[in-house]
Amino acid sequence: MIALRKTRAAFGIEVIDIPDHDAPVGDADVLVDVAAAGICGSDLHAYAWTPSYAFMGDLLPVTLGHEFAGTIRAVGPEARGLAVGDRVVCMPTVTCGACAGCQAGRRQDCESRHIVGLHRDGAFTRRVSLPAANCLALPDGLPLETAALAEPLAVAVNAVDLAEVRAGDAVVVMGPGPIGMAAAWVAQSRGASVLLVGLDDAFRLARAKNVGLAQVADLVSDETLEAATLRVFGRRPDRMIEASGARASLEDGVPLLRPGGIFVVSGIHAEPCTLDATRFVREKKQLRAAHDSTPESFATAIRLLHAHTGSLSRLITHRMPLARGADALALASGRQAVKVMVLPQAGAGAAERTPS
Ligand SMILES: [Zn+2]
Ligand SMILES: [Zn+2]
Structure with missing residues (x-):
């Protein structure tokens, strides 16, 4: 499968072939078929290689993408609370569970947190493996593409x-x-x-x-x-x-x-x-x-997206197939777009779609 990857500590991004997943990587992970993944300001910083993202240098290559929604394809033996076919969004912060912040229940303050799509492989590809504990199930009737707005x-x-x-x-x-x-x-x-x-x-x-x-x-x-x-x-x-x-x-x-x-x-x-x-x-x-989000703000976001799908989905100004991921990042870097959605399941020949 192809992936939109940061491979070098320099300006740019690459669309490259990576091995396909057929099972979750960790026992407590789920494997998600990504329906839509939004381009975030952090992806643009990583793409442009601004100094504030130099921390990624030792972690490369990394598949970007942390604002996404999809459907669970497989469940690890220790993944709890989710089943194949569930529609989910991802809270991208993976906490350590051991530091003082985590022990006190302040997951936002984890001192060794990892972000899906920045510290570990993310969703600008067809399938991503991530901890089940980071997934939130979606209500019926909320389109996956709109749900991908939950993180921002x-x-x-x-x-x-x-x-x-x-x-x-x-x-x-x-x-x-x-x-x-x-x-x-x-x-x-x-x-x-x-x-x-x-x-x-x-x-x-x-x-x-x-x-x-x-x-x-x-x-x-x-x-x-x-x-x-x-x-x-x-x-x-x-x-x-x-x-x-x-x-x-x-x-x-x-x-x-x-x-x-x-x-x-x-x-x-x-x-x-x-x-x-x-x-x-x-x-x-x-x-x-203010940085990142909390489980409470995520739950509120999902509720708002469900109740106001019409107006909030207008934050999405462009949709691009994954094969055109580099163009999508360049587009999102300018001021002629708000949220650019990358659609990993769309074929390479799929046209860019811009709603009115
Ligand atoms: Zn984001
Ligand atoms: Zn921690």
């Missing part, structure tokens, strides 16, 4: 939870990629007034409107983040969620937040940033980091 939506739910967004809050979300768009959607669904901000991002902000986000601003004009925020809310925001990885979103955003407000960082930043700590302290702001 769970990341967004976690970020919104951490921001303690409440009804009536004025919330600015920076970065109209899949995580920012999903976080804006979740915050809006909780009754907040949300402004999604991009920078020269006309395509993705138009898409955000399609997904149901009421207020967007493209800072390509002369308007600053502060001016756009005051224009929309008439006051400084209560909550800000950064999902752009751009240094300016922190350096311009934190001073703009209202006193006592909460600023959540969820982007991966390629460079350090500067913060006026004195003003930050005097205004008693909270700066928090």
Whole structure:
């Protein structure tokens, strides 16, 4: 079977042949036929080989892909709670079970966690073996392709939870990629007034409107983040969620937040940033980091996808067969796509599909 693999510690990706699995690798694993796997910002970092992903250097080759849904094809002798034919999504964080965080039930804080599709082989291929404990069964009626949005939506739910967004809050979300768009959607669904901000991002902000986000601003004009925020809310925001990885979103955003407000960082930043700590302290702001997801946020994401399949599935802007995986990564790297789905079961000749 072919796989979309990171093989070298340098820019790029390869579509190569790897041995087919016919059984789960570990006794507590299941083997999943991958129906759809989304391209994540982390895949793009690995593809572009940015410094924040240098940790993968010793692990290569690795098949990328951690946002996926599929059907269980085989079950290991010690895999519990799942059966052949079950439709599942995967929580990509594999925890060690032994560190202080794991022992205390804080799996998100595991100090030797491994991510499927970054530390170990992932889902940009036809079949993937992973621990049964990382799989969550899906409700009937939720299409697998939509279910493959569960991981980024769970990341967004976690970020919104951490921001303690409440009804009536004025919330600015920076970065109209899949995580920012999903976080804006979740915050809006909780009754907040949300402004999604991009920078020269006309395509993705138009898409955000399609997904149901009421207020967007493209800072390509002369308007600053502060001016756009005051224009929309008439006051400084209560909550800000950064999902752009751009240094300016922190350096311009934190001073703009209202006193006592909460600023959540969820982007991966390629460079350090500067913060006026004195003003930050005097205004008693909270700066928090959101990364990854929790089993609770995953369960919420699945529920939301089931209840709002129509609007949330519009986060998917492109679908590509696995054989065109390199093109899919290049496409997802630009600003003319939101979520690009790789379809591993589609034949090499399958056409790219772009919904209206
Ligand atoms: Zn992801
Ligand atoms: Zn651990």
